[in-house]
Structures are given as structure tokens and as C-alpha cells.
């Protein structure tokens with residue numbers, strides 16, 4: 001981990017008002033759906049209150065004849081004068097309220113779901129776009145599982161809150177206000193008794209929210225750890241099987257899963273207190289209302305400090321409406337729960353989005369249009385980590401247009417690093433690299449990379465067909481061009497022998513092909529892209545010597561008129577290069593043609609002798625250096 005490593009979890013902690021940002025940054029384009037959801041939530045809840053109120057009013061007016069038929073917001077002239085007329089009128093109002101209530105609920109869930117899914121889609125794609133543009137250093141430091149958990153789990157958590165739960169929260173507010181207004185309208189004195197639980201429930205909820213917040217942040221980060229472990233194990237299943245380490249891995253997964261379980265359980269335990277607590281509060285409100293209202297009715301005059309009239313219709317309204325509060329109030333716990341969960345997720349998402357990419361095009365960067373192909377490395381220094389060990393030191397060389405530069409040297413010497421600096425996968429820490437005389441940092445990153453073809457050590461194929469993988473080099477290529485590229489990479493023959501030829505699916509990371517076949521497909525991809533600058537980093541290491549000879553022929557054609565860097569341990573691959581550079585411990589130790597370097601009798605000559613099997617002819621310094629490096633590598637592996 002580098003000193004300046006940025007962690008989405010840590011950065012997320014300082015994100016202010018993440019849920020508000022979520023709404024304003026991703027919700028504003030879809031706000032109309034949210035508003036429809038809000039209005040239909042209000043109307044659904046409002047309409048749900050109509051039947052109990054009408055029932056209470058009808059009880060007093062139609063059956064007991066205690067009060068005249070009257071409903072708030074309803075003009076007097078609409079009310080039929082006869083009792084039977086009022087009975088059917090009540091039935092009509094209740095039926096209309098129920099039908100429109102059902103329609104409102106349909107509109108509410110559709111619009112809120114549309115809103116939440118669209119927001120989720122945007123958050124996920126924008127998070128991915130942002131993440132993809134971050135530097136290689138970021139990907140070196142962060143585990144795939146952890147990033148997947150942000151892209152997938154965290155965005156799903158947002159949706160969970162934004163659709164159902166936000167609807168429930170809105171409905172709860174409408175319900176409490178609506179019920180409060182009706183109860184006060186019918187009997188303000190008893191309403192105070194019934195609604196006394198609301199402030200207590202609010203306090204209880206506030207206490208719960210404060211306690212649960214920290215738990216969710218922990219849960220989200222342990223999901224990331226678990227994902228990382230699972231992702232790693234699935235990717236390395238071949239190693240696990242061949243090393244017979246199933247039990248060891250069982251234990252590691254068990255530990256990561258148990259950590260997640262323990263954190264999850266802590267939050268659940270809090271819920272176990274909160275939910276029944278709220279339920280108890282609403283039950284107390286129900287019982288208190290029933291006792292006070294019931295005694296009032298039984299004694300036929302006001303009891304305790306109450307005054308005025310109270311009817312059986314009033315008691316029905318009070319009890320039915322108090323009952324209606326139970327379910328939404330207990331749902332409140334879920335709303336709060338999901339809110340805290342979504343808040344922790346949006347913190348991680350915004351934490352990630354606050355990591356700035358360091359390697360970007362500067363404002364006055366110029367486009368690299370046509371490329372002659374001269375590449376200069378001038379006094380290049382590089383370290384992967386700030387204040388870390390310098391991996392390259394004072395690397396200076398020039399490749400003229402069309403020239404092939406071979407890079408050789410022991411493992412870990414810095415050959416790949418030299419090449420990775422050219423397309424700015426990393427930026428130099430000292431000195432500069434120029435393409436056709438312009439510092440690569442003064443060129444737009446996109447145009448620079450467009451002109452560089454890179455066949456790396458780990459040939460990666462995407463899950464898809466052979467054709468799709470070759471086409472990745474030039475999306476608009478004709479089929480004939482794809483076949484020509486495959487022929488040039490010596491891939492055509494084996495591809496046509498595959499069960500479905502170019503339409504054969506290669507499997508995840510190309511697992512259904514051999515290492516050599518994958519390499520040839522990735523060479524075909526680069527041939528199709530036809531870049532002016534080419535980097536072949538051990539591009540033929542996974543093929544047998546016969547195939548290498550065949551690929552070499554096509555590579556010779558490919559590299560003929562373009563500047564090429566070839567890294568190869570098999571020295572026969574670089575033997576014909578215009579210049580060969582020997583790299584050792586991050587420094588260039590010698591340069592020249594094959595013949596010149598053999599004449600030099602230095603590192604290259606020793607490496608050559610190793611490959612020719614002339615072990616006895618090796619210099620003593622070389623053998624001592626090799627054993628020093630081997631033991632250093634062992635120590636490194638041990639510490640990993």
C-alpha cells in the first residue's frame with residue numbers, strides 16, 4: 001500500500017449528507033417520478049383513512065341518530081336528507097375511497113420503483129465510469145472483491161431504501177398527520193391520550209438511529225472483505241485444487257463470513273429491541289384509548305379531566321385509526337434500518353467518487369495525431385510508492401522511428417515498468433518520456449494510448465467469442481480484416497479447428513483456450529488495432545518454440561515499420577532487435593546489438609550463455625548476483 005493510498009471507506013466517513021447528495025446529484029433528472037410517488041403515497045394513505053371515519057360518522061348518524069351526518073371537506077348539499085340515503089351514500093364513499101386507494105398504491109409503487117431503479121442505474125454506471133478512470137496505482141492497492149461490493153451491493157442497498165422504504169416513510173408521515181388531524185377533529189382531549197406515544201416513539205427512533213449507524217459502516221466493509229475472499233478463491237480455484245488447500249480456504253472463508261455474521265448480528269439484535277419496542281408503544285396507545293373512551297361511554301358522562309360529548313362512533317374511529325398506526329409505526333424500524341444501511345452505502349460510493357484520478361490530460365494537452373515513432377526516455381526515475389524504493393533509476397535511451405528495442409535482464413529488473421510508463425499507466429517520478437519530441441504528459445491520455453499497442457504478460461481475454469476478442473482491437477473492422485489479423489498472429493488455423501470457429505466462446509478470462517492460444521488471440525487483437533508504437537511484454541512466452549518461430553515471422557512483419565519494445569526472457573526473440581538494452585536493478589547496464597553485447601561479455605553475454613546451456617562459462621559475478629537475486633525473491637515471496 002502506498003503512503004498516499006486512498007480508501008473509499010475512510011474517505012466516505014467525511015462525506016457530508018450523503019443521502020441528500022444522492023438525491024440532488026442522481027435524483028434530479030427523475031424527480032418527476034419521485035413527486036408522483038410522493039403525491040400518490042399521500043393520496044393512498046389519505047384514502048385509507050376514509051373508510052374508518054365514514055364508518056364512525058355513519059354509526060352515529062345512521063344507526064344511533066346521535067349526530068347529524070357530516071364529514072370534513074364534504075359540502076352539506078351533497079349529503080342525502082334520509083337515513084337510508086345516508087347509508088348508501090356512506091357505502092359509495094367507502095367504495096370510491098377503496099378503489100382510488102388501490103389505484104394510488106399501484107401508481108405509488110410503480111413511480112417510486114422507477115425512480116429508485118433509475119437512480120441505482122445511474123449511480124452504478126457513474127461509479128463504474130469513475131472507477132475505470134482511476135490510476136493503476138488505485139487498482140494495485142484495492143481488491144477486486146471490495147470494489148465489486150461497492151459497485152453491486154452498495155448500489156443495491158440504495159435501491160432497497162429508495163423504493164419501498166422511502167414510500168413507507170412518506171406514508172408514515174402522512175398517516176400520523178392525517179390520523180392526528182382526524183382524532184383532534186373528533187375529540188381533541190382523547191386525541192392527546194392516543195397520540196402521546198408519538199413523541200416517545202420519535203425519541204426511541206432517534207436513539208436507535210444513533211446506535212445502529214456505526215454498525216452499518218462495519219457491516220458494509222466486512223461484506224467487501226468477504227467478497228474479496230470469495231472472488232480471490234474462485235479466481236484461484238486451480239491453485240487451491242492442485243495445492244490441496246481446500247480445508248485452509250474453507251477456514252479462511254469461514255472466518256471472513258463469521259466476521260460478517262457477527263457484525264450483521266449486532267445490528268439485528270438492535271432491531272430485535274427496536275421493533276417490539278415500537279409495537280409495545282402503539283399497543284399501549286390502543287389500550288389507553290380503549291380504556292379512556294370505553295369508560296367515558298359506559299359512565300355516559302365525561303370522566304377524569306375530559307369534558308363534552310363522546311359517542312360510540314367516536315370510539316370506533318379512535319380504535320380503528322389507532323390500529324392503523326401499528327403497522328406503519330413498526331415498519332418505521334425497517335425504514336430507519338434501511339436508511340442507515342443506504343447511508344453507509346452512499347458514503348462508500350461518494351468516498352470512491354472523491355478519489356481523483358492522478359493521470360489525466362492536462363488542460364493544454366495536445367492530441368497525438370500522426371506518429372513518426374521516435375521515443376526518448378530521458379533520465380527517467382520511477383518508484384511505485386511515494387517515498388518507496390526506486391524501481392527505475394536514470395533510464396535514458398532513444399528508439400528511432402521504426403526501430404525495435406529489446407529489453408532483457410533478470411526478473412524484477414524493471415523491464416515491464418519501463419514499458420508501462422510509455423502509455424502512462426504510471427507517471428515517471430523523475431525525468432521525462434517523449435514521443436516524437438513531446439513529453440507524454442503534454443499529450444492527451446486517450447490519443448497517446450490510441451497509438452500504443454500493448455501485449456502484456458498476462459494475456460487477458462474477455463468472456464465472449466474469439467471474434468469479439470479480436471475485434472476489441474478495432475470495433476469497426478470487417479470480418480476479412482479480423483481473419484487477416486488472426487492469420488498474421490498464427491491463430492487462424494487453431495481458431496477454425498475450434499467447435500464453432502470464430503464464434504467459439506472463450507470462457508471467463510479465456511479459460512477455455514490454452515495459454516499459447518490466448519496469447520495469439522491477443523496478438524491478433526493488437527495487429528488489428530495497427531498501432532504505431534508497440535510493446536510486446538513476454539508476448540510469446542506461453543507458446544512452444546515452434547509456434548514462437550511462426551509468430552516471430554509475423555511479428556517481424558508487424559514490427560518492421562513501427563517502433564517496438566520487446567521484453568523477452570527467451571533471448572532468441574530479441575536477437576534481431578536494432579538495439580538491445582540490458583536492465584539490472586532498475587538501471588541500464590549495457591546497450592548494443594546482439595553481436596556487440598556478446599562481444600561486451602557482460603550481463604547479456606552471461607544470459608545468452610545460460611540459455612545456450614554453457615553454465616560452466618558463466619562469470620563468477622553473474623552467478624553470485626543470480627543467487628543474491630534468487631534469495632531476495634524467496635524472502636519477498638515469504639513476506640507476502
Ligand SMILES: Nc1ncnc2c1ncn2[C@@H]1O[C@H](COP(=O)(O)OP(=O)(O)OP(=O)(O)O)[C@@H](O)[C@H]1O
Nearest residue numbers: 140384385391409410411412413414415416417418
Ligand atoms: N504494481 C506494482 N506495485 C509495486 N511494485 C511493483 C509493481 N509492479 C512491479 N513492482 C516491483 O517493481 C520491480 C520491477 O518490476 P517489473 O515488473 O518491472 O520487472 P521485470 O523486469 O519486468 O520482471 P519480469 O521479468 O519478472 O517481468 C519489482 O521489484 C517489482 O516487485
